[in-house]
Amino acid sequence: MAVKLKFFAMLKGLIGREEAELEIPGEISMAELKTIIKREYPVLADLIDKRGVLVSVNQEFAGNEMTIKDGDEVAFLPPFSGG
Amino acid sequence: MAVKLKFFAMLKGLIGREEAELEIPGEISMAELKTIIKREYPVLADLIDKRGVLVSVNQEFAGNEMTIKDGDEVAFLPPFSGG
Amino acid sequence: MAGLVRIQSEDFSVEEEVKRIKTVSKEVGGVVSFLGTARNISKGEKIVSLEFEHYPVMAEKKLDEIRKRALDNFNIIEMGIVHRVGRLDIGENIVLIVAAARHRNDAFMACEWAIAELKRVVPIWKKETTGKGEVWVEEHP
Amino acid sequence: MAGLVRIQSEDFSVEEEVKRIKTVSKEVGGVVSFLGTARNISKGEKIVSLEFEHYPVMAEKKLDEIRKRALDNFNIIEMGIVHRVGRLDIGENIVLIVAAARHRNDAFMACEWAIAELKRVVPIWKKETTGKGEVWVEEHP
Numbered sequence: 001m002a003v004k005l006k007f008f009a010m011l012k013g014l015i016g017r018e019e020a021e022l023e024i025p026g027e028i029s030m031a032e033l034k035t036i037i038k039r040e041y042p043v044l045a046d047l048i049d050k051r052g053v054l055v056s057v058n059q060e061f062a063g064n065e066m067t068i069k070d071g072d073e074v075a076f077l078p079p080f081s082g083g
Numbered sequence: 084m085a086v087k088l089k090f091f092a093m094l095k096g097l098i099g100r101e102e103a104e105l106e107i108p109g110e111i112s113m114a115e116l117k118t119i120i121k122r123e124y125p126v127l128a129d130l131i132d133k134r135g136v137l138v139s140v141n142q143e144f145a146g147n148e149m150t151i152k153d154g155d156e157v158a159f160l161p162p163f164s165g166g
Numbered sequence: 167m168a169g170l171v172r173i174q175s176e177d178f179s180v181e182e183e184v185k186r187i188k189t190v191s192k193e194v195g196g197v198v199s200f201l202g203t204a205r206n207i208s209k210g211e212k213i214v215s216l217e218f219e220h221y222p223v224m225a226e227k228k229l230d231e232i233r234k235r236a237l238d239n240f241n242i243i244e245m246g247i248v249h250r251v252g253r254l255d256i257g258e259n260i261v262l263i264v265a266a267a268r269h270r271n272d273a274f275m276a277c278e279w280a281i282a283e284l285k286r287v288v289p290i291w292k293k294e295t296t297g298k299g300e301v302w303v304e305e306h307p
Numbered sequence: 308m309a310g311l312v313r314i315q316s317e318d319f320s321v322e323e324e325v326k327r328i329k330t331v332s333k334e335v336g337g338v339v340s341f342l343g344t345a346r347n348i349s350k351g352e353k354i355v356s357l358e359f360e361h362y363p364v365m366a367e368k369k370l371d372e373i374r375k376r377a378l379d380n381f382n383i384i385e386m387g388i389v390h391r392v393g394r395l396d397i398g399e400n401i402v403l404i405v406a407a408a409r410h411r412n413d414a415f416m417a418c419e420w421a422i423a424e425l426k427r428v429v430p431i432w433k434k435e436t437t438g439k440g441e442v443w444v445e446e447h448p
Contacts (some may be wrong), residue, residue, distance in 0.1 A: 008432060009360055010432075010443040052395075053437070056362075056365060056430075078432065078445070079445045080428070080429060080431055081400050081426075081431070081432050081443070082402070082432070082433065083343050083426040083431075091221055091291060093304075096302075139224060142221070142224035142227060143224070158221060158289075161302065162304045163286070163291065164291050164303040164304065165218065165225075165249060165284055165285060165289075166202050166260070166284050166288075166290075173362070180321055180322050185321075188398075195343065196342070197340075197344065198339070198340070199340040200337065200411060201339075202336065203329055203337070205336040206333035206334060207334060219370055257330065259319065273339075273341075277415075278415050296448055302335060
C-alpha cells in the first residue's frame, strides 16, 4: 500500500521536492500517518506538531481521525496567502 | 430686492413650476423667508413645518438663522433618492 | 480627461473607472466598487423605467465633498464617484463608487460609507415609472 | 463561456466579470466588487514581483464552496470569483470577487465575507520577490 504526498509553497523548499510516494503498512489513521511522516521528513515534525501546516486527503481538509487508504493523495498545506 | 426660488422633483409638480422670483422686503432670515413662502405657496406649508423639505441658499444647505440677500438662489429640496 | 467625481447622462465603463482609481498609486492593494443598477421591482411594484434629476452645481459639490471627506476620514488612497441622470431603463447603471486603499478593510468601509452618504446628502431625485404612472421616490419619508 | 468561479493565469476584465454577474437577474440593484492588486510594498519591503501557486482541483473546489455558502448565507443573487496564479508584476490584478444583490448591504456583506474566507480556506500561496530574494508569505503565522 502506498500514498502520494504533495508539498506546497515553502514546504517544497524545505523537503526539496513537490511530490513523493510513501509506503504505509495498511489502512491507518491520519494521526498514525503523521507519526510516519515526522520520522521520514524530520523537517516537517515541528510544523506538524505546532499545527503550522494543514493536511488534506484527496483535496479535502482532513483531521487526525481520518482513515488513509491505498492510493490516497495526502497534501501538506502551509498557511494560505491568496487574495 | 428679490430672490430666485427653485423647486425640485415632486415639488415641481405641487407648485406647477421649477423656478420663481420672490420679492423680499430687505435682508431677512431664512425663518422669515419661510413664513413668506408658506403664505405665497400654501401647498409647501405642511412640508416646511414637518421638515419634509430641506432648504439651500446658493447651493449650500441653510438653517433658519441664515440671512437671505438680494439675488440669492433659494431651493426647496424634497427627500433625496439618488444612488 | 473626465474628473474623478461626475454627474452625467451617458453610461460609464466600470473597467475605466476602476483602472483610473487603482493606478493612482503603486501602493494600492485593494479596490472596492459599488455599482447601483436599475432594478425591475420597487416596493412590490414593477418598474418600467427610471428618471433621475439633480440640482446642478450643488449635487456635484456634495459629491466632491463626499470624496474629500472619505479621503480625510478613511485610510484610502483615492475615490471616484459617477452618478447618472436622465431616463434609465431596467438593468442600466445608475451610480459607481470606487475606493482604492492599501488594505481592503479601509476600501470597504469608505465605499460603504460613501454610498450611504450620497443617498443622505446629495440633491438627486428618482422618479419611477410603473404601470400606474410616475412617482417621485421618497426613500426617507 | 468561462465559469463564475475560476483560477487562471491570464488577466481578467473587471467590466466583463461585473456584467456577467449583474445581468443574471433584473432584480439586481447593487453590485459590490473587491479587486485585489499587487502592491509594491509589503511589511516595509519593496516588492519586485509576486508569484501565486495553488493546489489544483482543491483550490477550485474551495472557491466554489465559498460561492455556494455566500448564496446560502447572504441575501445575494449571484457571486463570481476569479483568482490569478503564476508570476505577477506590481499593479497587476490578483483577485476579483463580485456580489450582486437586490439591496446593497447584502452585497457588501457577502463580498467582504468571501474575500476573508478565501484568504482563510483556499490553498493558494504567494511568493514575494524583493531585493533580498524570494520569500513565501505567511499571512497567518
